[in-house]
Amino acid sequence: MVAAFGWRGNAGVVPGAKRRLADEYDAAQERGEVASVRDGRRSSEAEDQKPTVADISLIHKDIHEARQIRDWVSERGHCRATPEMLGCR
Numbered sequence: 001m002v003a004a005f006g007w008r009g010n011a012g013v014v015p016g017a018k019r020r021l022a023d024e025y026d027a028a029q030e031r032g033e034v035a036s037v038r039d040g041r042r043s044s045e046a047e048d049q050k051p052t053v054a055d056i057s058l059i060h061k062d063i064h065e066a067r068q069i070r071d072w073v074s075e076r077g078h079c080r081a082t083p084e085m086l087g088c089r
Contacts, residue, residue: 022066
């Protein structure tokens with residue numbers, strides 16, 4: 001873990017950033033600023049198209065992992081990262 005993320009004290013930054021990503025992305029979906037499942041298939045009309053996950057240089061896995069971490073932290077009430085959460089096994 002130290003080799004992957006540098007100094008051990010920085011490990012808490014990753015879950016915090018991912019929680020923020022999940023919150024911001026979900027809020028943007030609620031405001032209608034980015035596409036969501038409710039929008040269905042993309043329209044062929046350019047003015048009707050909302051940006052997708054790929055359009056903002058993310059992948060669905062990023063959003064999914066961010067939501068998992070946010071939910072994990074909210075259930076436990078703290079933000080201590082485990083190696084499994086950070087993808088280090």
